[in-house]
Amino acid sequence: MAEHDNKGKEKVFSRRDFLKTSGVAAGGIVGGAMFGGVVGSLYQSDEGTQTAETETDTEGASSEGEVLDDARTYFSRGEDFETLSAATEKIYPEDDNGPGAIELGVPYFIDRQCSHFWGRNSREYMMGPFDYTAAETHGIQSKMTRAETLLFGVRRMLEISREEHDDDFANLDEDTQINILESFESGDVDITGVRSEDFFALLRNMTIQGVYADPVYGGNRDYGGWRMIEFPGPRMGWGNDIESEDFQVIDPEGLRTYQGGGM
Amino acid sequence: MAEELDKVDVVVVGTGWAGGIVSAELAKAGKNVVALEKGEEKIRSDYIGVKDELRFDNRYDIMQNLKGDTVTSRNEIDETAMPIRSPQTMQIGIDTGGASVHWAGATYRYWPYEFEMRTQTIDRYGEEKIPDEMNLQDWGITYEEMEPYYEMWEDTAGIGGEQDPLAPERNKPWPNPPMKETPSLKLFKDAASNLGLHPYQLAAGNMTENYENPDGEQLNACMYCSYCTRHGCDFDAKSDPIATVVKTAKRHDNFELRHKANARRVLYDEDENRATGVLYVDENSGEEFEQPADVVVLAAFAFSNNRLLMLSDIGEQYDPETEEGTLGRNFNGQYNHAFHGATGFFENEKFNLYMGAGALGATLSDYAADNFDHSDLDFIGGGAIELRQYGFAAISSSNNVPEGTPGWGKEYKDTSLHYAYRTLTIWYTANAMSYSHNYVDLDPNYSDQYGDPLLRVTYKFGDNERNIAQFGIERCTEIMEEMGADIVEPGSVPDEFNHSYTGGHYTGGVVMGDDPETSVVNSYLQMWDVDNLFVVGGSAFPQHGGHHPTPTIGALAYRAAEGIQMYMDEVEGQLVQANSRRRSV
Numbered sequence: 001m002a003e004h005d006n007k008g009k010e011k012v013f014s015r016r017d018f019l020k021t022s023g024v025a026a027g028g029i030v031g032g033a034m035f036g037g038v039v040g041s042l043y044q045s046d047e048g049t050q051t052a053e054t055e056t057d058t059e060g061a062s063s064e065g066e067v068l069d070d071a072r073t074y075f076s077r078g079e080d081f082e083t084l085s086a087a088t089e090k091i092y093p094e095d096d097n098g099p100g101a102i103e104l105g106v107p108y109f110i111d112r113q114c115s116h117f118w119g120r121n122s123r124e125y126m127m128g129p130f131d132y133t134a135a136e137t138h139g140i141q142s143k144m145t146r147a148e149t150l151l152f153g154v155r156r157m158l159e160i161s162r163e164e165h166d167d168d169f170a171n172l173d174e175d176t177q178i179n180i181l182e183s184f185e186s187g188d189v190d191i192t193g194v195r196s197e198d199f200f201a202l203l204r205n206m207t208i209q210g211v212y213a214d215p216v217y218g219g220n221r222d223y224g225g226w227r228m229i230e231f232p233g234p235r236m237g238w239g240n241d242i243e244s245e246d247f248q249v250i251d252p253e254g255l256r257t258y259q260g261g262g263m
Numbered sequence: 264m265a266e267e268l269d270k271v272d273v274v275v276v277g278t279g280w281a282g283g284i285v286s287a288e289l290a291k292a293g294k295n296v297v298a299l300e301k302g303e304e305k306i307r308s309d310y311i312g313v314k315d316e317l318r319f320d321n322r323y324d325i326m327q328n329l330k331g332d333t334v335t336s337r338n339e340i341d342e343t344a345m346p347i348r349s350p351q352t353m354q355i356g357i358d359t360g361g362a363s364v365h366w367a368g369a370t371y372r373y374w375p376y377e378f379e380m381r382t383q384t385i386d387r388y389g390e391e392k393i394p395d396e397m398n399l400q401d402w403g404i405t406y407e408e409m410e411p412y413y414e415m416w417e418d419t420a421g422i423g424g425e426q427d428p429l430a431p432e433r434n435k436p437w438p439n440p441p442m443k444e445t446p447s448l449k450l451f452k453d454a455a456s457n458l459g460l461h462p463y464q465l466a467a468g469n470m471t472e473n474y475e476n477p478d479g480e481q482l483n484a485c486m487y488c489s490y491c492t493r494h495g496c497d498f499d500a501k502s503d504p505i506a507t508v509v510k511t512a513k514r515h516d517n518f519e520l521r522h523k524a525n526a527r528r529v530l531y532d533e534d535e536n537r538a539t540g541v542l543y544v545d546e547n548s549g550e551e552f553e554q555p556a557d558v559v560v561l562a563a564f565a566f567s568n569n570r571l572l573m574l575s576d577i578g579e580q581y582d583p584e585t586e587e588g589t590l591g592r593n594f595n596g597q598y599n600h601a602f603h604g605a606t607g608f609f610e611n612e613k614f615n616l617y618m619g620a621g622a623l624g625a626t627l628s629d630y631a632a633d634n635f636d637h638s639d640l641d642f643i644g645g646g647a648i649e650l651r652q653y654g655f656a657a658i659s660s661s662n663n664v665p666e667g668t669p670g671w672g673k674e675y676k677d678t679s680l681h682y683a684y685r686t687l688t689i690w691y692t693a694n695a696m697s698y699s700h701n702y703v704d705l706d707p708n709y710s711d712q713y714g715d716p717l718l719r720v721t722y723k724f725g726d727n728e729r730n731i732a733q734f735g736i737e738r739c740t741e742i743m744e745e746m747g748a749d750i751v752e753p754g755s756v757p758d759e760f761n762h763s764y765t766g767g768h769y770t771g772g773v774v775m776g777d778d779p780e781t782s783v784v785n786s787y788l789q790m791w792d793v794d795n796l797f798v799v800g801g802s803a804f805p806q807h808g809g810h811h812p813t814p815t816i817g818a819l820a821y822r823a824a825e826g827i828q829m830y831m832d833e834v835e836g837q838l839v840q841a842n843s844r845r846r847s848v
């Protein structure tokens with residue numbers, strides 16, 4: 001093809017300029033080259049080893065080990081937050097494998113996500129008319145944001161606990177809590193503006209995301225979620241290990257380490 | 264009032280593979296080109312150090328914000344369509360490079376049969392094989408004619424692969440060698456070979472070696488970092504427009520790329536039957552501009568390509584009642600009938616599934632296109648059977664539980680931790696047909712931020728979709744059993760299209776062909792009615808091939824770019840008449 005031949009002739013730029021600006025050495029990428037110095041130094045040794053481990057565990061904590069960013073900024077009423085917390089723990093309970101949702105910081109993860117663009121539905125099409133029952137076939141259709149859905153859903157749980165069991169959700173025994181959650185899951189509960197199964201799916205998914213998202217979001221505390229599921233977190237790459245027959249258990253590192261450990 | 268800017272030779276809407284290729288080729292040819300991109304400017308640094316599953320796989324950071332506009336969707340002509348509100352179910356590319364940045368890189372050419380699907384189906388099985396309501400059409404171009412354009416795109420993109428034993432012999436090898444073989448891929452290939460099938464390594468847009476493309480752009484070897492599909496690449500190792508065609512175009516002073524430039528209309532002179540430019544809004548300032556041009560190119564993905572023509576009153580809207588009109592007709596795509604198969608759970612194997620790359624995979628073509636006899640089958644077409652090792656992060660891996668496992672609670676936790684890396688899924692990338700009842704038009708109820716109507720999709724499956732899905736599930740199940748999984752779960756055939764637009768394989772509506780009665784553009788993607796308007800992208804597919812669409816979009820973009828140059832420099836009017844291709848009556 002004539003056109004094909006022409007393509008090669010049309011180089012009006014200098015290849016040397018390009019190599020100079022792209023930061024890529026002719027021999028290809030050595031660990032960290034694309035990042036410049038900081039991250040590079042962390043990764044120059046074997047990717048699988050724990051060069052940066054010591055500095056990560058204490059980040060965000062005060063000298064007594066208290067986590068300073070564990071505070072509510074969306075859920076105003078303590079009782080709502082307690083209900084939320086107890087529900088997440090039922091969804092992802094502590095067991096022999098390791099910590100449950102509360103120890104992993106999941107309630108705070110959810111609280112923060114409620115103020116995030118995700119909770120505020122600021123990337124959703126939010127023009128009417130609305131018909132929340134169309135969620136059956138068409139995905140999210142509620143006029144309420146995710147944050148509102150979680151708040152009103154959790155309040156409804158608390159309300160049902162008090163009406164039917166004379167106590168706060170967080171104080172009920174495990175089986176009763178699970179029964180209440182199941183009634184939401186099966187769509188049996190009325191919540192104004194949203195189907196209870198949609199509320200439950202949101203709560204369930206946010207809980208799992210809090211367990212397994214990068215710790216930067218407030219959950220997966222101390223990489224507890226990643227350790228249980230044996231997920232190592234982001235690395236430059238796995239080119240050296242990907243053909244290996246054996247499963248590789250590698251100590252987790254998160255975004256903070258990957259980005260070079262902060263300013 | 265919109266401010267009128269200085270006229271240019273060509274205005275291109277969109278900067279994905281489609282718009283990027285046209286921009287690069289015309290900039291190289293010395294034309295004055297302005298490209299308009301609705302989204303922000305993104306450069307490589309935007310994707311460095313941001314490997315974050317939640318942000319990209321669960322919050323869809325790289326996808327279009329739907330606040331201003333989306334698509335409405337329904338199955339039946341007499342239903343009210345509902346808007347698809349969340350990026351959980353509507354994923355459209357945006358920003359420099361569009362969806363072509365976050366694609367996975369799985370690369371296939373379509374088959375000779377697929378470009379002449381109507382003719383060859385009738386030749387082999389008779390006309391009665393084609394259901395009445397199926398608008399099965401030839402593309403107006405053959406595989407032989409497409410091949411050089413496929414080569415151009417594959418060379419630009421640096422695809423790494425090996426010869427598919429069942430495909431037409433390649434004129435020359437893939438520009439790069441295939442990707443590495445992992446234990447899970449080897450298991451798949453061994454099982455398929457045992458069954459007499461012909462597995463091979465999936466061709467990939469993830470570089471297998473450092474590579475310089477014909478435009479002099481440098482790509483680096485893939486790191487198998489696994490944050491690939493739905494993410495941009497840290498390393499210039501995934502072939503995308505930012506690393507290739509947009510970069511190439513930007514080397515030329517006669518090319519200008521404007522971001523946050525949301526095209527709202529093609530300016531159209533009805534008397535002259537010419538496009539005169541594009542009206543767009545600067546999304547930062549809110550100001551409106553008219554960009555006059557000799558040639559207008561829409562390369563804004565299937566949704567916007569259709570909608571911009573409709574909003575601009577260009578072309579004749581298809582009406583499913585009368586079956587007249589061509590614009591919006593034959594809307595199709597790989598929706599939830601494709602990518603079904605079988606999942607296997609392995610008690611004694613644990614795979615390094617958190618390692619991977621977007622297009623790391625093994626595949627086979629024994630059940631693709633018309634490579635197998637359909638005489639006794641209740642469908643036409645086919646697809647590949649694939650095993651992919653994308654590299655799955657923790658949230659995604661926590662979904663790997665056998666059927667019957669509760670979705671939460673103690674048992675869920677224990678079971679999901681056990682199976683996280685013991686689960687493999689293979690699937691069938693089935694063809695998707697077009698039907699007289701499926702089309703797109705403007706929605707009567709919902710509008711965008713400017714009050715313009717949204718695009719409305721009316722789509723339901725034909726029997727072909729359900730039957731091909733069932734066939735794929737059965738074949739995948741056989742392979743998964745041979746792979747030795749302890750639990751084998753066949754997928755299930757969906758009853759109906761579920762209004763989920765998550766795979767990016769939506770096509771048609773501005774289809775190509777050799778007959779203006781059933782197509783909107785000719786085989787150079789030039790509009791039949793408007794000589795200086797070219798509509799580039801998957802919108803041109805008369806039906807969806809049995810593979811991922813992007814290589815064919817790339818190849819067609821090279822052909823369109825060639826056509827635009829011919830139109831500007833040599834030929835007046837319709838290029839296909841000038842080439843005297845066959846025209847049916």
Ligand SMILES: Cc1cc2nc3c(=O)[nH]c(=O)nc-3n(C[C@H](O)[C@H](O)[C@H](O)COP(=O)(O)OP(=O)(O)OC[C@H]3O[C@@H](n4cnc5c(N)ncnc54)[C@H](O)[C@@H]3O)c2cc1C
Binds near residue numbers: 279
């Ligand atoms: C998660 C995912 C994985 C995928 N993986 C694969 C794969 O492995 N293999 C494969 O073959 N395909 C894959 N695809 C499909 C692939 O991404 C698309 O086929 C391809 O990117 C389409 O290229 P395009 O240039 O037509 O559109 P895009 O790349 O989407 O470019 C269109 C551009 O137009 C812009 N635009 C739209 N409207 C306007 C307007 N009004 N004004 C101005 N600009 C506008 C958009 O912002 C966008 O930048 C995948 C898709 C997804 C979503």
Ligand code: SF4
Binds near residue numbers: 487488
């Ligand atoms: S897997 Fe390879 S191509 Fe994909 S993002 Fe990582 S390095 Fe880039």
